[in-house]
Amino acid sequence: MAHAYKTRFGALDDYDKGRVEPVDDDVRHYAFSNCFEIANNSQPYEKVVFGQNQEYVLEVVRAEGDSPWYTCAHDEFALSMDGEAEIHFIDLDASQRVQDKEKEGAILVSAEPKGPVMGWVKIGRGHQAMLPAGAAYQFRAQSPAVIIMQTCKGELSIERWADICQSA
C-alpha cells in the first residue's frame, strides 16, 4: 500500500516557524521571517517588504475587507498563502494611469477609477493572479487572507526589518 503523505501548509492561525541556528555568523544576514507572523502583526493592506533584491521586492499583505484601488506601471503578481480574496480589475482611463512608465511599485488611484471593467478573479490558497500593468485593481476579502506580492519597491512599500526578522 502506498504511503499517504501529508503536505504541510501554513495558515494565519496555524503555522510553525523555523529558525536560523548560527554557528559563526550574524543571524541578521539571513533576514529570516515568516509571512504568517508578519500578517498577524499587520494592518489590512499594509505592504510589508520581507524580501528585497535591488529594486525588486516580495511583500506580505494581510487582505481583509476591501482594499483601496491600486495601479502600477509594470506587471505585479499576487499569491495567496492562506484564505480567499477577490481581485477586481478596471482598464484604467489614460488620465488616471501612472504617467511615468518607469515608476516602480504600486500607487493608489487618486480618485474613483474610471474605465471599462476588465473582470475579476477569486483566488484561494496556492492560487496566483496577474495584476497587469496599467490596470486598476482592488482586493476584496471577507475573511483575512495572506497574500504575497511580487513587485518592485514603491512608495507604498513598508520596511520594518528589525520587527519581522530574527535578530539573535
Place this chain on the structure above:
Amino acid sequence: MTNSHGYQDFTLGGFGFTRDEYFCHITWQTHDGRPMSHTMDAGNYLRALMRDVAWGFFYGWVNFDDVIGTVNHYATVDLFAGAYNGAMKTAGIDRLENFPTDDIRQVFEAMLADWTNADFDPFAAPQETGSPYGPKNGDNMPAITRARELARRCVGLEGDLALRTDESGAPVNRAFADVPQDKPEIHAEPGYENQVHAFNLFAFLSRSQVTWNPSFTSVVKNSFMCPTTEEHILPIIHGNDRVEWFFQMCDEIHWDCAHKDTGEPLARVIMKAGDMAAMPAYCRHQGYSPKRSMLLVWENGSPTLVDDIKSGAAPEVPVEF
C-alpha cells in the same frame, strides 16, 4: 576512449575524468607537478553534473562536493579542484582552470550522456529512479535533455508556458497527492481574457517531475519567481555570487550554510511553511528536504547585476538593520 567498464574517459585542460561501476574519479596535477585525485559516488556526481549542465553553470559557484566544482563568469567558466577547500588550498594541492563556456559545456554534456545509464534519472528523487551503478548500460537522453520550463510573463497565459496536466505527461507526484487541484475563479470580460488571469501554482508544482530544478512561473522585469520541488538533498552546494532568497511554501528544508571560500560552517537555517530567508552572497548552501516540498527560489536576473558583482558594488547581505 572506452574503459573496461564501458564508459568513456574525458579530459579537459589539466583535468581527467573516469568512471567505473560505482564511482567517478577526477585527476589533476598540483602547482608543483604532483598527481592528485578525487573520488565521488557516481550517483552524486551525475546529479550534480546534471544541474550544472541544465542550469548553464548557474549563478556563481556550483560545488559538486567540498572539492570539485565550477564558477560561472558568464562567458567563461572556472573548473576547480580544492581551490575552495580551506585545507587543500593551504596545502597548495588545488587546481583551477578557466575555459570558454562552450568548451566546458560540450565536455560536460558528453560526459553526462555517456555516464548516465538507461535506468537512472539524475533529476528524479532517489526513490523515483533506478540505480546509477553498474557497467555501461545504454543511456537516458530524454531524462537528461529536458528543457527548462521558463514562463516569459506568467504560466497559463496564451502563448506562454502551459499548465501541467495528466495529458501533458505531468501527473501529480506521490508526495503531493493531497494538494488540492482546484482552479481560481476567472471572470474576464470579452477582450480581456489574456489579462485577467490566475492559476493554481501549488497544483502546478505538485505535478513537477523533477527535483531541485527551478522553473520560471512569473516575471516582473528581471525579477523571476523560480519555484521548485525539493526532495532528499540538493545535489550541489551552491555558492551564489549574489544574495539569493528562499521562500518555503510547504513542508520544510534544512540548510547547511558555510563560508564560500573555505567551507567553514556558518549557520543552519531551518525553514518551514511560510518562512523566508536570504542566503548572503558570501556563503555556500546545501538543503535537505525530508519530504518533497515546495520552495520558491526568488532570483534577480538583472544583467547589470553581473557588473555590480564584478565591481564589488553588489551587497553581500540582503538588508541592513
